[in-house]
Amino acid sequence: xxFEITGVIHEIGALQTFQAKDGTQFxxxxxxxxxxxxxxxxxxxxxxxxxxxxxxxxxxxLGGFTKGDFVKLRFxxxxxxxxDRATGQERYFTTLKGVSMEPYDPDMRQAAAQDNRTGxxxxxxxxQQTEEDDNEDLPF
Numbered sequence: 001x002x003f004e005i006t007g008v009i010h011e012i013g014a015l016q017t018f019q020a021k022d023g024t025q026f027x028x029x030x031x032x033x034x035x036x037x038x039x040x041x042x043x044x045x046x047x048x049x050x051x052x053x054x055x056x057x058x059x060x061x062l063g064g065f066t067k068g069d070f071v072k073l074r075f076x077x078x079x080x081x082x083x084d085r086a087t088g089q090e091r092y093f094t095t096l097k098g099v100s101m102e103p104y105d106p107d108m109r110q111a112a113a114q115d116n117r118t119g120x121x122x123x124x125x126x127x128q129q130t131e132e133d134d135n136e137d138l139p140f
Contacts, residue, residue: 007033
């Protein structure tokens with residue numbers, strides 16, 4: 001399942017190259033979004049910096065982006081189990097795997113939503129009156 005998030009790029013990591021167990025090489029690059037928010041009631045600031053990992057050919061998408069860009073990022077969640085050979089203890093790791101990233105303009109989305117609301121005339125409802133309606137004095 002693919003998820004979607006919008007936010008401001010806080011950091012784009014350097015392209016990293018790794019050697020796989022089978023001897024092949026792979027590359028990965030990290031993107032960190034700033035999703036910090038302020039609670040409207042308490043004005044308390046909640047920092048939030050989710051990190052996304054792009055691998056192999058997905059890294060090519062990141063070339064045109066810089067810190068401060070507002071983006072829409074699509075990602076998948078990947079969880080895996082690791083068993084420590086020395087202790088036998090199980091540990092679990094979760095990775096947010098970047099699938100795609102594109103520029104995003106929240107002002108344009110808001111303007112489009114307003115156009116959709118105001119672009120159509122509001123429906124008008126005029127109740128039909130009959131002679132019987134005039135004679136009834138029911139309160140409901």
